Amino acid sequence: MSTAATDQRSKPAAVTAASRSYRTLWRWHFYAGLFVMPFLVVLAVTGTLYCFQPQIEPLLYPHRLVVEPRDVPRLAEDTLLANAHRALPVGSVATTARISSRADRSAEFIFRLPDGEKQSIYLNPYDGTVLGTLSVEQRFMQIDRMVHRKLLLGKPGELLMELVACWTLIMIGTGVALWWPRAGTTLRGALVPRFTLRGRPLWKSMHAALGIWLAAGALAFVVTGLPWTGSWGKHFKSLSSSVNLGSPPGSWGGLPLRSKLPGGAPQHAAVPGNETNSQQIHESREPAMDSMPGMTMDDLPLPQVPWAAGAATVPQSQDAGSAIWTLGRVVAQMRALGLPGGYDIALPASASGVYTASYFPADPKLERTVYIDQYSGAILKHIRYGDYGAVGKAVSYGTSLHMGRYFGLANQIVCAVLSLGLATLAVTGCVMWWKRRPAGTLGAPARDRAVAPMRGWKLVLVLLGAVFPLMGVTLIAVWLADRMLFGGPLQPLAE
Incomplete structure (x- = not known):
């Protein structure tokens, strides 16, 4: 053939x-x-x-998010938070402070109301006037x-x-x-x-x-x-962290789960001008389990958390003297670390909770997560991009590109x-x-x-x-x- x-x-x-x-x-x-x-x-x-x-949110809510810049200093964060607390129903609990350095943006705090709803309240940072509120879950971009x-x-x-x-x-x-x-x-x-x-x-x-x-x-x-998916993504993050390729190695290690507070009584960081006593605030937050031993960053009431830091266990506040650290002092600390604004702070939600500052910028190399003791103001952990594992770094860049940032x-x-x-x-x-x-x-x-x-x-x-x-x-x-x-x-x- x-x-x-x-x-x-x-x-x-x-x-x-x-x-x-x-x-x-x-x-x-x-x-x-x-x-x-x-x-x-x-x-x-x-x-x-x-x-x-x-670009869209300031167009949707201009009277809440946008203010006229003034040639005067902004009010202290503690004063603004106290004004926000007085404007909301009794029993409302502050969970998050959004810190902005833009002169044309309002101050925003997120509260949990007595009925469980999460609500953002906006204030003029120059005179403390309350500009309005928005439901966290019902705002357009959250629904989207x-x-x-x-x-x-x-x-x-x-x-x-x-x-x-x-x-x-x-x-x-x-x-x-x-x-x-x-x-x-x-x-x-x-x-x-x-x-x-x-x-x-x-x-x-x-x-x-x-x-x-x-x-x-x-x-x-x-x-x-x-x-970022809820099933595969969660297990992928856990696996990456377990082999030191995701979350920073040892980012949760060496810290006690609970602390003995000064005087032996439960306390909470006091807010100047807040008529609700610290014991009531502590009790109102305890059932929500916003700060429990073994909690991770992903469990905190933060709008955005760097992926690589999400699996890191949140430390607990240490024994300290009688001083109580305020939000204003935390903001000053962050400014000293080179962060004037553009980050969120999860407020201590229990007697052993910490201030957790989450900086999630467009450039992944600038990401930071800072845990601050609510009594002494000591920085318990400072996580930077360089602390991430190889997978965490790659996902951080992918996230920024995926979100168009x-x-x-x-x-x-x-x-x-x-x-x-x-x-x-x-x-x-x-x-x-x-x-x-x-x-x-x-x-x-x-x-x-x-x-x-x-x-x-x-x-x-x-x-x-x-x-x-x-x-x-x-x-x-x-x-x-x-x-x-x-x-x-x-x-x-x-x-």
């Missing part, structure tokens, strides 16, 4: 194998896209809005953030969005594989939409070209967002383009499916009886399922459903 004849017979076999592989990839891309599409639009819109939070993270559905929603992120990895991988130029297709032709086409071929051309241009950015979005407005625009581009991909994919879908059917791509081996693809799925167990369970479920519900003969569908 001649070599030429052998080559001629091998070509159809190779074409058949390639066609089967293409169909298998297309089928998985279809399932991933069908699940991801509606949530991808939600993630894109909410993520874009949250990215522009610094909770929709982005968990669809306002609590833990089930958080797990669902984590699954969406994981399945987006499959959608991206299969999409790139389907796009990869085949015989007779030039690279330029695969990268540029063919606007001379009409109908579904035009939608497919636009979808494929846009998808490949966005693939790297979409992959970066998923990878940098996963460490690292290189200013340009970063925000890049994130918006990527997010809205992903939403466009979801829409074009939906249009393609609807145009191809036979009436009364799901419209899944046909599967050949003789399935191509595709060992590499199967290995990737196994690895993804092992790294992301929740995703692994759904992969098996989809595979079984595909065999049981859609295992019969299917009519071939146009690509």
Whole structure:
């Protein structure tokens, strides 16, 4: 038998194998896209809005957040906090102080009201006038953030969005594989939409070209967002910390869990002008468990915490003399450390609690977490970027890029383009499916009886399922459903 004849017979076999592989990839891309599409639009819109939070919030709440700069010193933080406390119902407990150095921004304190609601109160920093209040949970950007993270559905929603992120990895991988130029297709032709086409071929051309241009950015979005998820992200952080690659090594070590207060009676840092005595404040905070032995930074009432510091256990205040450290003195300490503003302080929530200052700037290298004894003012721990493990450092940079903060407005625009581009991909994919879908059917791509081996693809799925167990369970479920519900003969569908 001649070599030429052998080559001629091998070509159809190779074409058949390639066609089967293409169909298998297309089928998985279809399932991933069908699940991801509606949530991808939600993630894109909410993520874009949250990215522009610094510009949007002052427009939404100008009378609370924005003040007219004055050529006079700002009032002391202790005075402002006392004014805020007097303006709220009796029994309200201050949990957080937001320290700003901008001359045109109001002073903000977060309180827990007697009914359990968390409320921000805003004051003019120059004369102490109360400008208004906002519910922490009901403000627009907080709702947007909770929709982005968990669809306002609590833990089930958080797990669902984590699954969406994981399945987006499959959608991206299969999409790139389907796009990869085949015989007779030039690279330029695969990268540029063919606007001379009409109908579904035009939608497919636009979808494929846009998808490949966005693939790297979409992959970066998923990878940098996963460490913040409620299930996998939490375990990933714990694992990274246990091997000294995440949180700073020993960031919680060597400190007693409880302290004996001066005079043997429970006390709390007093606020000048606050008529509520310290014993009442202490008792009102104790049930909330805002400061208990073994608590981590992620448990504190702080709007934002650096990822690498989130798993660090919060130390407890030490024995000291009769002096009580005030918020104003903490702010002065932070100023001496080179931080004039732009950070949050979690106030001591129990007799052994500490002041916890969290600085979460756009540049990860400047991140700081400082624990200060509420009685002596001693700095119990000062965590900087250099103290993070390798994974913690990488996640810090990924977070800053993911949120559009690292290189200013340009970063925000890049994130918006990527997010809205992903939403466009979801829409074009939906249009393609609807145009191809036979009436009364799901419209899944046909599967050949003789399935191509595709060992590499199967290995990737196994690895993804092992790294992301929740995703692994759904992969098996989809595979079984595909065999049981859609295992019969299917009519071939146009690509």
